Amino acid sequence: MSSGELRNAFRAFTTTCALITTDGPRGPNVMAAEWTFNVSYHPFLILVAIDPRNRTHDMVLESKEFGVSLLAEDQAAAMGLAGHYSKADTDKLSSDVFETFPSKRIRAPLIRGALLNAECRLVAHYPAGDHTAFLGEVVEFSVDPEKAPLVLHRGSRRLGERIPRIPRVIVAATPMEAGPGGQLTVVGELTAEPREAQPVQVEVRDPQDRTVSAASTVTARDGTFHAETRIPASEDPGPWTVVVRSAGLVGRAHVGVSAARAPRGPRT
Numbered sequence: 001m002s003s004g005e006l007r008n009a010f011r012a013f014t015t016t017c018a019l020i021t022t023d024g025p026r027g028p029n030v031m032a033a034e035w036t037f038n039v040s041y042h043p044f045l046i047l048v049a050i051d052p053r054n055r056t057h058d059m060v061l062e063s064k065e066f067g068v069s070l071l072a073e074d075q076a077a078a079m080g081l082a083g084h085y086s087k088a089d090t091d092k093l094s095s096d097v098f099e100t101f102p103s104k105r106i107r108a109p110l111i112r113g114a115l116l117n118a119e120c121r122l123v124a125h126y127p128a129g130d131h132t133a134f135l136g137e138v139v140e141f142s143v144d145p146e147k148a149p150l151v152l153h154r155g156s157r158r159l160g161e162r163i164p165r166i167p168r169v170i171v172a173a174t175p176m177e178a179g180p181g182g183q184l185t186v187v188g189e190l191t192a193e194p195r196e197a198q199p200v201q202v203e204v205r206d207p208q209d210r211t212v213s214a215a216s217t218v219t220a221r222d223g224t225f226h227a228e229t230r231i232p233a234s235e236d237p238g239p240w241t242v243v244v245r246s247a248g249l250v251g252r253a254h255v256g257v258s259a260a261r262a263p264r265g266p267r268t
């Protein structure tokens, strides 16, 4: 792997523009951390990966708390300053690119104008390669639903238009490697409107494309469906197809039928 390939791989991720705030004996600080994610709903946990060479790293370890501000699309300058300078030699929060306000339950300040501001208590930290993964429990937060996020993907970006879901029938069959005579569970989702109470026809087709079993059901409120069917006991091994029709749309799943996996019948 060349360093160019690695760089392209890293830049293929879409990441968050977050600022991590801390407070310590040498005063408050802020750093940029694109590796910031929520990783649990209850409790509300945020994970941030921090390079041990950053001042923020030891400031989090010492204070056992940190602030997280998810930046809005008009705050790219704040991300740049926080990410290109260190508290080792620069008091970044002196700049007017940051407008701060006091937290309610931690010492570190928060960043005004952000999409989300969260106050975190450190609950765990783990080595993560050349970074340390800090896990913080959110003890207080505020969110501004009007703000649009700043994101990173090969540079700073704003999000584009929301992509509408393409109308289709999405299907999966379980098990994906079945035996003749075996039960087959077919689940999926109709993404076209209306989604609710739509008839669903399920056909199981053998390698010669002959329909060998069928079932029917209707979609639930959210468009999902569930049907049970069976691979006939006498059929040939090979690649089989489950074809599902609903609302004039067709979806498919593949099932490998192997004689070796046939369930044992009664001995004769």
Ligand SMILES: Cc1cc2nc3c(=O)[nH]c(=O)nc-3n(C[C@H](O)[C@H](O)[C@H](O)COP(=O)(O)O)c2cc1C
Residues within 6 Å of the ligand: 029, 030, 031, 032, 033, 034, 035, 036, 049, 050, 051, 053, 054, 055, 056, 057, 079, 080, 082, 083, 084, 085, 086, 087, 088, 131, 152
């Ligand atoms: C866009 C951007 C994203 C960054 N993401 C991270 C990150 O996720 N983790 C990290 O440790 N450093 C990250 N950095 C680097 C730190 O923000 C940088 O080293 C900073 O100077 C550390 O400040 P401090 O020494 O005051 O803590 C990022 C920098 C930029 C510009």
